[in-house]
Amino acid sequence: MRVLLGPLGDEGATILRIYAWNVTHGGGAARAPNEYRIQLTGEMPENVPGETTIVLGWSSTFRTFAGWDATVHGHRSSNSPSLQIREETLVSANSIGLAAALRNSDDVVVAFRAELLAVYCLNAEEIHSDTAAEIAELLNEIAASAHDVVEDTQPDPVTESRHKIARVVTTNFRAWDFGRRINLAYRGRCSVCTIQLALTEAAHIIPVAWPGSTDLTSNGLSLCRNHHRAYDANLLSITPGYVVEISALRGRSLRAASLEGGLDELMAFDGATLAVVPDAMADRPRPEFLNTGREARRWVG
Template sequence: MGGDKRNIAVRFFGGAGNYTEVLERLCTYVLTEGPTEAAVLEWLKSNTRATSDDGIRRRLTFLEGLGLLDRDGDSVRLTQQGMAWLSETDPAVLYELLSSTVYGFDTILGALLDGPKTDAELGDAIASEHPTFDWNDTSGPAQHRGWLQSLGYVERSDGVNSLTDRGRELARRRTSAYPSLEQGQFYAQTDLEDAFDTSFGSYIKGISPRTADDGELAYIIVKAREDGPYGDEIDGDRFTYIGEGVPEKGDQQLTGANGALLEQADRSTVPVYFFYQPADSDALRYEGLVDVVDAEYVSRDGRMVYQFTMERLGLEPAEFEALSESVSEGIDDEDDEPPLTDDGEAFTAVQRRVRSSAFPKEVTAAYDGQCAICGKSRESPSGTIDIEAAHIYPKRANGRDKVQNGLALCRLHHWAFDTGWLAVSDDYRVLVADRPDLEGYEEFAALEGDSLTLPADEDRRPHATFLAAHRERHGFESP
């Protein structure tokens, strides 16, 4: 693929959504017949609505620029890349050729991740990303979108474009802010600083929590050294890792680094990148993402240490991100009744843990850290917020890790909701169990009929199906 990168893609024959179907037939013809350019022109006129030789040549030039075709004199043939695509017609192969040849494809995917867009809005996104284009061709975004439709990444309805499931997966992978690292490869510190866009100082510490611009924890880098002082036992996919604090300083303390890993033992909220440094190397070998499955403060070699049990996740950072975000995605149309539980085969054990870990974070964020029932956000002297994420249809019954199956509640009202003192009507009013004979009834009775404090985003509010199932479990009559 020679030449400069293009600003605008060239539409193909067959209409938006059918480009690849016609392209596959054309490539098959070129491969089997080895035609002249004149023969290709006649084939396209016979098999499509093409009538203009100049229009056909313009499209052949575009395919040549993608690296699919090669025109040598009067003959047309498939390139190695063309044969590779034709052998499986893998949309990912053609997308890579398109995005590396034409500006704007990744920009469109990123824009559609934020929600459906018209062609004009997609054009605005590209113009904003590439202000030097001086893009005044209003057909440009439609030509980009036509290829994305044909590849199965975008669907169009009433003039509005949306990502398909396959397109959303690609968009997350292509627009992810996470570094591109290959498991098993060695990286110098400068390589990792470039990849993570950060400085680690004079050396990379054993545990390096990194924060985003808003001050929230973004990811953690963990490094084990073959000749390190902590006796880390790296064996197989599950291993022991000793926390921060050298033996000369006695018992390990709850430093920020140790605390960050302790938090991940409670729930996996951010990616944890694991590296291993052999004794004879300054470079670090990337071992992939790990999950902190357990943490203990134990006596070891005459001192107290934080002992973390870690397990390889076998996930890419973008997959981790997608699983976490899936907790807050919409589930069904308003009139549908979503299943109360996830399909048993829908997620692996690792994927379930990531989603389960994301559930408290997404639910409490949806309610802005306030109890849905009392509206309060109590804080301990140490700064801990007393707000918890409750499953409406319970987790012990395999209730789904979806924001719409969650309520942010203070500790008291979480207990009261889980034990059946409290329930919620379909119009989001508090219901109280009719048990005046029990201690605590008077306190809870005062809440009867109160409206919940709800997320501003209607798509993140409790779904009626989960609320009804909770009422049924605890013997409340449907209001």
């Protein structure tokens, strides 16, 4: 399958040549109990100049994708070659979203949740281009440290390629992992109005760009799309005591601009306590984060 990312005819567009098979155990008693694989049947992976070749496997058992280095496994000569991945790599990816392992052939296999498919495909060449052992270690470090404070570090010229992979994959993985944890902690409900309907989003309390921001669940709120926009627009805020506040100043500005439609409905939440908070105390919004978030946004009531 060929996928074009970008306008047709655009020289900057990315063309993906994707080959995909099912990940199965197979192979009978001779195969190790923890070894899974894809069987390359039909058309073999082909590396074409100007296109990015992707070799994928999908495991319905573990609900994860696996990706192999297309430059190593293109043009395989046997009639039905197979590419392996260990069960523990698939289990880890299912649990935390991303896992990598170094294969006996000294290339990296990456397992990841479906939500990270686009991230993998757009960065596959970089992921599989550097020293395999280092990349496997790097990807596992990213998955293990997803909750750490976000730091902006300058790239080491010697490891610029590695730094690019770290920056791109870390940013996207953390965004996915943060959203997943917030959704689970709040049971998919808006913390202000309780709506579900798959319309909630994860909002950072301390903005990502602000010093000291973190991807801890306690630095997040689950908000419906309207309340998320209101939160980011400084129309709505949450006090360290979990009280909802609606900005009277912003309300007056909206009325003066004849943009007050829905304002009365929003004002009904003014002074209310958050309707939904996580069951786990460690996941609940930290008062100090809520206070810093108000300072960062220069909240005016």
